[in-house]
Amino acid sequence: MILDLQQFIVTERPRWDELEDLLHRIEQDPGLRLTLEQTRRLHYLYDRAASDLLRLSTFASSPEVLGYLETLVGRAYGEIHETRDPHRRFLFLQWFTRELPQTFRRHLRAFALSIGLTLLGTAFGAVILHLDPDAKETLLPFEHLMGKPSERVAEEEQNQGRHLEGMKASFAGQLMTHNIQVGMLTLAMGMTYGLGTIVLLFYNGVILGAVSYDYIQDGQTRFLLGWLLPHGSIEIPSVIIAGQAGFILAGALIGSRQRLSLRDRLAAVRNDLVTLIGGFCLLLVWAGIVEAFFSQYHEPVLPYGVKIAFGLVELVALFSFLGFCGRKSEPKETLP
Amino acid sequence: MIATSAGRKTLRIQTPEGVVFNLQIAEIFSRFLAWSVDGAAISVASSLIGTIVNLLAVLSPDVAGAFFAVSYFVISVGYGIFTEWHWRGQSLGKRLLRLRVIDASGLKLQFSQIVIRNLLRPVDLLPIAYLLGGLVSFSSRRGQRLGDLAANTVVISMPQSFSIQSQHLKESKYNSFRNYPHLEARLRQRVQPVEAAVALDAILRRDEIEPGARLELFQQLATHFRSLVTFEEKVDEAITNEQFVRNAVASIYRQKNDRASKSLP
Numbered sequence: 001m002i003l004d005l006q007q008f009i010v011t012e013r014p015r016w017d018e019l020e021d022l023l024h025r026i027e028q029d030p031g032l033r034l035t036l037e038q039t040r041r042l043h044y045l046y047d048r049a050a051s052d053l054l055r056l057s058t059f060a061s062s063p064e065v066l067g068y069l070e071t072l073v074g075r076a077y078g079e080i081h082e083t084r085d086p087h088r089r090f091l092f093l094q095w096f097t098r099e100l101p102q103t104f105r106r107h108l109r110a111f112a113l114s115i116g117l118t119l120l121g122t123a124f125g126a127v128i129l130h131l132d133p134d135a136k137e138t139l140l141p142f143e144h145l146m147g148k149p150s151e152r153v154a155e156e157e158q159n160q161g162r163h164l165e166g167m168k169a170s171f172a173g174q175l176m177t178h179n180i181q182v183g184m185l186t187l188a189m190g191m192t193y194g195l196g197t198i199v200l201l202f203y204n205g206v207i208l209g210a211v212s213y214d215y216i217q218d219g220q221t222r223f224l225l226g227w228l229l230p231h232g233s234i235e236i237p238s239v240i241i242a243g244q245a246g247f248i249l250a251g252a253l254i255g256s257r258q259r260l261s262l263r264d265r266l267a268a269v270r271n272d273l274v275t276l277i278g279g280f281c282l283l284l285v286w287a288g289i290v291e292a293f294f295s296q297y298h299e300p301v302l303p304y305g306v307k308i309a310f311g312l313v314e315l316v317a318l319f320s321f322l323g324f325c326g327r328k329s330e331p332k333e334t335l336p
Numbered sequence: 337m338i339a340t341s342a343g344r345k346t347l348r349i350q351t352p353e354g355v356v357f358n359l360q361i362a363e364i365f366s367r368f369l370a371w372s373v374d375g376a377a378i379s380v381a382s383s384l385i386g387t388i389v390n391l392l393a394v395l396s397p398d399v400a401g402a403f404f405a406v407s408y409f410v411i412s413v414g415y416g417i418f419t420e421w422h423w424r425g426q427s428l429g430k431r432l433l434r435l436r437v438i439d440a441s442g443l444k445l446q447f448s449q450i451v452i453r454n455l456l457r458p459v460d461l462l463p464i465a466y467l468l469g470g471l472v473s474f475s476s477r478r479g480q481r482l483g484d485l486a487a488n489t490v491v492i493s494m495p496q497s498f499s500i501q502s503q504h505l506k507e508s509k510y511n512s513f514r515n516y517p518h519l520e521a522r523l524r525q526r527v528q529p530v531e532a533a534v535a536l537d538a539i540l541r542r543d544e545i546e547p548g549a550r551l552e553l554f555q556q557l558a559t560h561f562r563s564l565v566t567f568e569e570k571v572d573e574a575i576t577n578e579q580f581v582r583n584a585v586a587s588i589y590r591q592k593n594d595r596a597s598k599s600l601p
Contacts, residue, residue: 050351053355073351074359081351166397169396169402170401173401173404177405184455184458187455188456188457191459191485192459266487270446274447277451
């Protein structure tokens with residue numbers, strides 16, 4: 001249809017401006033609830049702008065007006081046709097005690113895969129070190145783990161935690177941020193169809209296995225448990241949960257035995273991924289604090305029995321929380 | 337649905353009402369510039385934190401160190417999430433370059449989408465400087481990097497606010513063709529809609545055309561219109577080719593507009 005563009009714009013622009021203002025208000029205040037009258041008006045203005053767009057779409061001489069209207073209609077379309085609840089308030093306690101454990105349980109197979117790969121890596125690290133003790137330098141790229149474990153234990157016990165005096169808080173900060181970055185990378189690698197996640201989990205396991213074997217074969221099992229368990233009982237499961245999230249993502253990408261489109265599969269797991277990210281970040285903050293302020297103290301300052309017990313209590317508490325919390329409110333039908 | 341027009345990718349969305357609109361997908365270069373601006377913003381924020389840390393260090397170097405480590409991390413990771421949530425799909429860089437992250441179906445952007453697209457950045461950054469993300473985005477029909485793919489988001493270009501140079505469309509105060517309504521009617525009858533559209537386009541875009549080419553264009557258009565309807569010599573010779581085309585277009589569109597305005601409620 002050919003029309004007088006100038007006249008058309010002069011006539012319609014006030015309504016476009018009104019729609020733009022209304023959209024701006026809605027966008028600026030996500031909690032804004034429109035009255036019935038305002039909603040009707042929004043719908044009317046959207047219909048009118050959409051109709052204007054239809055009329056203009058055959059008018060090749062006005063690309064700038066067309067572009068403006070397309071964006072305006074697009075914004076209004078997003079507001080009007082969105083059916084997902086935008087006003088859902090985030091309640092931390094509810095999220096932590098219900099959503100997080102429920103989400104964890106919904107994807108137990110991904111967690112099992114994640115833990116399996118870590119254990120495989122652990123066994124691999126231990127076996128390699130058993131077969132070739134010289135491989136320690138390659139497997140453990142940490143200077144403080146290079147020496148003989150018994151010498152390090154003696155040194156640590158003599159230090160009585162003084163070496164971290166005045167730097168525990170910054171150490172905790174570095175541990176938290178580093179571990180969270182590792183967790184995020186493990187998750188993000190799910191986008192490589194899970195291959196990157198597999199590599200990271202396996203490598204993590206290799207380091208764990210090599211360190212453990214090194215200390216155990218040197219007769220330092222108590223020290224090892226006392227050193228690793230207080231923070232490791234949270235830190236290691238957290239990285240495994242990050243791996244779980246990575247495999248959920250990979251599963252959605254691969255989409256085996258699902259009839260949904262890729263877009264729908266990814267949409268179906270998106271909220272679960274965010275929940276698990278929140279979960280492992282929170283756990284890693286705790287692990288960082290424990291590692292900096294608790295794990296670095298050894299006998300005679302802190303008996304190993306106390307440290308080991310603390311670590312075991314944390315481990316039991318974590319898996320009780322993940323395994324049983326929020327069961328009452330759990331939906332009976334779960335996602336495939 | 338994706339379409340490509342004039343070498344640029346567009347996202348085509350059809351509403352349940354049957355209205356189709358196209359949104360221009362942002363070019364990689366614009367996204368790179370926006371990312372650079374965001375990087376600079378994060379650096380500035382980090383420098384500010386550095387100043388606070390220096391002050392804190394007087395009280396406790398340990399707490400200051402922890403504060404710096406945590407706040408730098410929170411800013412670098414949370415910057416994109418916070419700004420895109422607060423500004424509905426725009427970070428500072430995207431605002432400056434008129435880009436916006438939207439849901440690929442045209443619906444409202446969800447918080448989980450923003451979190452996912454931002455937290456999957458590490459994989460897009462591999463092996464260095466967004467090489468993987470850039471390659472994926474370049475080959476993607478929607479210009480999506482891996483984070484966008486997982487979040488079902490698209491980065492679009494927002495058009496500039498338009499301004500119509502209305503004088504181009506205004507009919508002259510005096511259109512000599514009006515004195516010859518029968519010739520105007522013949523003109524309307526013989527001119528094809530596509531010819532009228534071409535003439536109107538030429539008038540609208542006259543300032544974009546080189547003077548020489550403009551003279552040539554209006555001469556061709558005027559010659560064509562003259563071949564369809566012959567006006568009296570005194571009318572024809574008194575005006576330039578461009579004015580002739582303007583008068584012709586005004587005569588054609590005046591009637592269309594009259595009809596359209598009559599049908600308006």
